[in-house]
Amino acid sequence: xxxxxxxxxxxxxxxxxxxxxxxxxxxxxxxxxxxxxxxxxxxxxxxxxxxxxxxxxxxxxxxxxxxxxxxxxxxxxxxxxxxxxxxxxxxxxxxxxxxxxxxxxxxxxxxxxxxxxxxxxxxxxxxxxxxxxxxxxxxxxxxxxxxxxxxxxxxxxxxxxxxxxxxxxxxxxxxxxxxxxxxxxxxxxxxxxxxxxxxxxxxxxxxxxxxxxxxxxxxxxxxxxxxxxxxxxxxxxxxxxxxxxxxxxxxxxxxxxxxxxxxxxxxxxxxxxxxxxxxxxxxxxxxxxxxxxxxxxxxxxxxxxxxxxxxxxxxxxxx
Amino acid sequence: xxxxxxxxxxxxxxxxxxxxxxxxxxxxxxxxxxxxxxxxxxxxxxxxxxxxxxxxxxxxxxxxxxxxxxxxxxxxxxxxxxxxxxxxxxxxxxxxxxxxxxxxxxxxxxxxxxxxxxxxxxxxxxxxxxxxxxxxxxxxxxxxxxxxxxxxxxxxxxxxxxxxxxxxxxxxxxxxxxxxxxxxxxxxxxxxxxxxxxxxxxxxxxxxxxxxxxxxxxxxxxxxxxxxxxxxxxxxxxxxxxxxxxxxxxxxxxxxxxxxxxxxxxxxxxxxxxxxxxxxxxxxxxxxxxxxxxxxxxxxxxxxxxxxxxxxxxx
Numbered sequence: 148x149x150x151x152x153x154x155x156x157x158x159x160x161x162x163x164x165x166x167x168x169x170x171x172x173x174x175x176x177x178x179x180x181x182x183x184x185x186x187x188x189x190x191x192x193x194x195x196x197x198x199x200x201x202x203x204x205x206x207x208x209x210x211x212x213x214x215x216x217x218x219x220x221x222x223x224x225x226x227x228x229x230x231x232x233x234x235x236x237x238x239x240x241x242x243x244x245x246x247x248x249x250x251x252x253x254x255x256x257x258x259x260x261x262x263x264x265x266x267x268x269x270x271x272x273x274x275x276x277x278x279x280x281x282x283x284x285x286x287x288x289x290x291x292x293x294x295x296x297x298x299x300x301x302x303x304x305x306x307x308x309x310x311x312x313x314x315x316x317x318x319x320x321x322x323x324x325x326x327x328x329x330x331x332x333x334x335x336x337x338x339x340x341x342x343x344x345x346x347x348x349x350x351x352x353x354x355x356x357x358x359x360x361x362x363x364x365x366x367x368x369x370x371x372x373x374x375x376x377x378x379x380x381x382x383x384x385x386x387x388x389x390x391x392x393x394x395x396x397x398x399x400x401x402x403x404x405x406x407x408x409x410x411x412x413x414x415x416x417x418x419x420x421x422x423x424x425x426x427x428x429x430x431x432x433x434x435x436x437x438x439x440x441x442x443x444x445x446x447x448x449x450x451x452x453x454x455x456x457x458x459x460x461x462x463x464x465x466x
Numbered sequence: 467x468x469x470x471x472x473x474x475x476x477x478x479x480x481x482x483x484x485x486x487x488x489x490x491x492x493x494x495x496x497x498x499x500x501x502x503x504x505x506x507x508x509x510x511x512x513x514x515x516x517x518x519x520x521x522x523x524x525x526x527x528x529x530x531x532x533x534x535x536x537x538x539x540x541x542x543x544x545x546x547x548x549x550x551x552x553x554x555x556x557x558x559x560x561x562x563x564x565x566x567x568x569x570x571x572x573x574x575x576x577x578x579x580x581x582x583x584x585x586x587x588x589x590x591x592x593x594x595x596x597x598x599x600x601x602x603x604x605x606x607x608x609x610x611x612x613x614x615x616x617x618x619x620x621x622x623x624x625x626x627x628x629x630x631x632x633x634x635x636x637x638x639x640x641x642x643x644x645x646x647x648x649x650x651x652x653x654x655x656x657x658x659x660x661x662x663x664x665x666x667x668x669x670x671x672x673x674x675x676x677x678x679x680x681x682x683x684x685x686x687x688x689x690x691x692x693x694x695x696x697x698x699x700x701x702x703x704x705x706x707x708x709x710x711x712x713x714x715x716x717x718x719x720x721x722x723x724x725x726x727x728x729x730x731x732x733x734x735x736x737x738x739x740x741x742x743x744x745x746x747x748x749x750x751x752x753x754x755x756x757x758x759x760x761x762x763x764x765x766x767x768x769x770x771x772x773x774x775x776x777x778x779x780x781x
Contacts, residue, residue: 361653
């Protein structure tokens with residue numbers, strides 16, 4: 148049975164780092180397109196939800212434990228696999244044991260031969276690929292949702308690779324249902340074969356990234372928010388599978404421009420400044436030319452000299 | 467009470483240490499100590515030798531709380547005694563504790579350092595907290611009174627852990643006057659500018675106090691409000707020891723606010739509320755500290771008390 152869905156008109160906000168200007172920049176439209184015909188897809192009947200891809204990001208860890216304890220394997224018309232992605236890292240409550248699992252899912256790494264020196268996480272990635280993939284094949288799950296936390300004040304974000312109708316419609320649906328929360332999306336402009344993270348294994352997939360939450364901590368407010376989001380995703384799937392049409396629309400997404408490091412001592416590599424308190428916690432807010440970015444330990448403010456940009460925070464040390 | 471009418475005399479507090487990295491992922495202390503090791507101008511005071519020191523360098527290197535065992539629980543009499551000398555078999559942190567005790571102690575002896583400040587961060591919303599180990603340490607009470615007044619209107623609270631079962635053998639306990647600085651909320655492995663600067667300011671006031679004391683200033687009797695540790699509350703767990711509930715959203719981030727019997731305390735993963743069943747109002751703190759999941763602690767309860775310190779003056 149096929150269901151019908153419709154196209155979306157997508158505006159992506161990109162702040163062009165190469166522009167030089169003395170005036171405040173407004174969002175520039177990176178690209179847009181319009182398709183007027185509606186698009187049909189087969190049922191989405193197999194879904195994988197993953198948590199603990201990073202062993203100290205606790206929302207996903209506890210959610211998987213809870214779902215597995217309740218023996219949830221079906222929600223309505225959808226069969227569900229609940230996956231604790233990195234059990235050894237979860238056991239020691241660390242991001243990873245030998246190497247970051249969520250960088251192991253490129254085609255090249257998934258197909259590389261396993262030797263005695265293959266790190267644990269790469270072996271695990273190949274195991275997961277066999278279980279819920281293989282990536283790029285018709286046996287792969289229809290939808291893969293990977294749950295992550297960040298210490299940054301990012302709120303609720305969906306992170307995805309390709310312009311995927313499903314992710315965009317789910318995003319729009321979540322935004323309409325979760326009105327007290329801002330639901331944002333970040334698109335990583337990388338071809339699927341080079342996509343390195345777990346959600347690229349499913350035919351469709353996205354990460355749910357939620358913060359702020361410290362590593363090793365589970366906050367009830369964050370947990371409840373993610374649970375609600377996952378419940379809405381499953382409601383959307385039921386509606387889709389029962390033949391509903393989802394009308395065209397538009398959604399705004401963010402795309403990565405560049406990564407900015409801390410100022411460091413050129414000899415020792417040690418950081419010499421902290422993120423300025425006026426930037427700290429202001430994820431997704433426009434950073435103007437001249438706004439403070441860092442406060443050095445000796446008291447100087449380092450300002451933004453580039454054109455206006457939007458910042459998304461990251462951990463100081465990805466451990 | 468007649469003892470408060472007498473001025474307590476203490477010897478000059480000349481030897482002062484500032485410990486960072488006792489937990490290797492608590493970044494304010496690591497960063498401040500590294501900074502002051504390169505350039506100690508900010509911590510110099512007349513008649514004070516202030517030594518910045520990284521207590522757990524291996525844990526700092528790995529950005530982890532500890533390597534083998536928690537350094538801040540390792541300063542037990544058993545670990546520090548000369549009987550425990552077998553070198554290679556000992557956990558790294560026990561060896562470190564013995565080393566630190568040699569340099570800054572021996573604990574309990576006249577040669578021990580006068581004051582040690584131990585810099586910590588917490589994921590809990592505790593703000594600026596000073597940790598006191600003895601209600602009879604008038605020198606420390608006077609210092610904490612001085613710091614609180616200097617920081618006002620910004621808040622700086624005092625946590626007293628004198629509980630016979632819950633008190634633990636800290637790295638700072640090597641000194642005659644141990645002072646814990648606990649500032650949060652800050653995630654492990656993260657450096658927040660406001661938290662870093664707050665800790666810096668607390669230390670500035672603390673060192674100012676010591677300088678004044680060493681110059682011969684007499685500090686008149688004072689009262690200090692403290693929160694005395696009562697009880698440790700664990701997460702509800704199942705038969706396998708896994709936690710089955712989270713700190714309730716109504717309690718999360720509410721460190722130092724009253725918790726009354728019947729108030730929500732935990733929320734299970736399927737949404738049920740578990741209420742606080744104590745007999746009276748308590749003041750919770752260390753609410754949802756990341757490092758304490760493995761120590762069976764969701765939060766601790768305290769009660770408010772006013773301590774009195776006699777006047778103090780250099781002997």
